[in-house]
Amino acid sequence: MVKMGLKGGGPSGGGGVGPETFSYTFQGDPHAIFAEFFGGRNPFEQFFGARNGGTDEDMDTDDPFARFGMGGSGMGGFPRSFSSGMGGLGGQSSVVKKHQDPPIVHDLRVSLEEVLSGCTKKMKISRKRLNHDRRTLRTEDKILEVQIKKGWKEGTKITFPKEGDETPTNIPADVVFVLKDKPHPVFKRNGSDIVYTAKISLRDALCGSTVNAPTLDGRTLTVSTTDIVQPGMKRRISSEGLPYPKRPDRRGDLIVEYEVKFPERLNQNARDTIAQVLPRS
Template structure:
């Protein structure tokens, strides 16, 4: 039996024990899996002679085909039980549905695709050992952290002022610890800069005291506009931009803000009649003068 076990990233970081109810086939406890009531009689199936299968012969044109199928009279059990001899609980089927609550432990550091095997807790059949139940871990997406191996990645939006002047910020981790870090004044953060905090990633499965790293991508949120006073103060602090050297022969153009998806979407339109309106159907140039090959 296989089941998908959906868990959060927090569960894979901290470990978790889940209680899951399953329904499975087990040997009937009343008849011990024989299918017969106390004092009842089990008879060998007369159709298959206890072999559980029958051989059907079919003729297809000049060919004769033999097909082995499950015996329809005993349903592949090899025996037949009269109605009055059947177990009152399993009705002669030898199996009953059983519901059990299992405790499934999610180990620290597990990842999507890892398997948790519960030996002997699966379906059971007469004269066959119980099967296993396999839970396949599937991680739900997290709102803050992305995982790759033992490393974690998060995106942190900061203002232009923070990027230029430094700041102190906090991170609430997956175990509810609050981490704090500081970018010193004068350490300019560029847009899409990537920083790393050692040892604050995911625990290593089997050795949870060892951890990966936490990576932070900084995304600068620029102001929509600036007042003249702000422009003046920024220019005073950073230096005014140098003006372009113009000769007077330049052609002035104007630009507008667009989305990147618009790049490559402009369709060229060629009006062939405009390009060739000076040519007539006979290949004559202007004034009706014909071209003659020499």
């Protein structure tokens, strides 16, 4: 049994002038302590009362400690409502979900010669980037190297992930380059084939012709025919086109497409000669 002394705040009822000393005996029971000091087992009832019409599943009206979760499932002796509320102050912070900006698309013009052999294109872009404080921005230039492989077709896309502008609230956009063929002065492209238009005279179309057809790598091929060249007639030269994208060791064809040039005028002697030579049907 332990005895303690508590000093009162004023004189006793007997009119003494010194501090009055009380003594009490610690019983090891919190209810006994409340009863001894406050004159009852539940001194809080006058302040808090009962909730919900006098009923409260979490509070025994005879137990002043029930509201504070002593011995209950609250955190460290705090009320359940208090301990659960601490979660809002603790590690669970609201996270702003960043969304990625739409892709930035650029056309990339390539010549047929570049598609034939493959090449590297260096593209300079200007973009915004976050500084080390992750709040302020700077503008910087960057060189992106685009590897053009042999035979790539028009419309092929090359993507550089997250090379666009960066801000505190976004995920940088992807930068996408889309292959476009440059117009060629000699050839047209048809997939992995290339088309060369050979213009011949009406005489050559009727009597036979020889055409010197160029190639993409600078050579010249001789294409001869003794047949009458019909409208839309074509000659195909194997493996002189562009590489196949999935089989770059193989190539498409060079197609010689004939275009017959008709004379703008004929004199009477030429008309008579043609009329005698050519059948009516």
